[in-house]
Amino acid sequence: MAADRLRGIRKLFVEGVNTSVIKELLDSLCEDEIIKDCEKEMVTENTSVTRDQARCLIDMIIKKGDKASEKFLQALQKEDPTLSTKIGLKQ
Template sequence: MTPSYCRLITGQRYSVQCGKAQKVQPERAEFDLDLGPDYLPTFEIRLPINTEEATVTVRDQKDKDVWKHDVDLSDSLQSKENQPEPRSLSPEKRLFSVRSQFVDAVSDPVLNKMLDQLLQQDIINDEEKDSVATKTKADKARTLIDMVRKKGARASSDVIKLIRKLDVHLSEKLHLS
């Protein structure tokens, strides 16, 4: 993630390019001028494994560069190398291994959706949902992870699937995808 700090003009077409990319998607997209403080990225760039750096460029319809940024990915490669392979852990241990990152990164709306869906799936009951829902975001996240881990592999696995479904970026950040 990097700030854009470029001025785009309504009605113009732009392309995103990255020389090392295996794929940039979508090929074309409209830019929303009313993004607000929390928004999803417009483009996804897929790079080969072990890519240490890449240059991302936004070009206008005349093929002129309007924004260019060199991205250093070496830190993310090193941090991945130092972590155990999450898939080799049980679902309960996988949740526990990402607990603090989950607490820091999950949004309150995602937590609320998780509570609703866990209730619908009979993984938690009304009393458990109500006790979690009244807490602060961080305490809500901690309590939810701990509550589900204690319910075993199936419940933990279902929560991992919910995180993947409700917040793809968080799932990738936590290496749950």
């Protein structure tokens, strides 16, 4: 399912994503009510290291299950088509 797919791309996502994409993903997931404002703040305020933010975000979404994971994948494809292709989400 979608959460398993996220687990499979976790390392590539962490290595390839940048801060601006993380912020866009957080905004999109917040708008879709997948994450709450306090969770959004937790990702950005607990660390300034991009890879740590990426780990925090993807792990949070995986724990939320398949619906959240599917929304995350859709948002990632929209916000960063290049990374999506690189990690195998888009052909």
